[in-house]
Every structure is written in structure tokens, then in C-alpha cells.
Amino acid sequence: MEITQYSFEEIKDPTNIIEGKRFEFLLDVEVDEEDELYTVAGLEIRVLIGQKAEDDIFLLNYFIIDKGDNSYLDFELEEDEEAMILNFCKEELTKENSE
Numbered sequence: 001m002e003i004t005q006y007s008f009e010e011i012k013d014p015t016n017i018i019e020g021k022r023f024e025f026l027l028d029v030e031v032d033e034e035d036e037l038y039t040v041a042g043l044e045i046r047v048l049i050g051q052k053a054e055d056d057i058f059l060l061n062y063f064i065i066d067k068g069d070n071s072y073l074d075f076e077l078e079e080d081e082e083a084m085i086l087n088f089c090k091e092e093l094t095k096e097n098s099e
Helices: 079-098
Strands: 002-011 021-030 043-053 056-066 071-073
Touching: 002 079, 021 079, 043 079, 056 079
Parallel strands: none
Antiparallel strands: 002 021, 021 043, 043 056, 056 071
16 A cells, blocks of 8 residues: 555544644555555545654544445455554654644
């Protein structure tokens, strides 16, 4: 799995009920044709990230979307894929905070 494009934004909590910050990442990913997640149109992963402190960043949830028809796929990522996505998001948030 390879991340080819991404965008992210902070999700505002107007009620201040949620502790810390929340971010939504949209990741365009490319997977090998042999992978069970492969689709001709490609995949997008919507990732929800939580941050309670500068170094406390964690994966809340994710949704895998077929870009061909915008349908949600009922698959779970493997642990190493989840770790790769979390590390990618951590790196991007760290870059954003240092600017």
C-alpha cells in the first residue's frame, strides 16, 4: 500500500466535549493488483486521528472507500498497514505544528 495524495483538516468541536484535537485525513492509496482491496478506480481511506498532547497522537477510526462508486468497503487493514497510516499522519501533524 502506498499513499499517493492526501489532505487533512482539524475537526472543530464547538461544544468542547471532546478532550484534545481531532483531525480528518483523506488518503488516496494505491494497492497492488493482487491485494484483496484492489479496485480499478482506486481507494481512498478516511482516517480520524485524535491528539491529546503534542506527542500523544492516535488512530480513532478509518473508512476504506472505493473511489469508483464512493462505496464503503467492509475490510479491516492489517496491523502493519494501520501502523503505517498512523505514522504518516503523525509525521504530517508534526510538520504542521512546527511551521
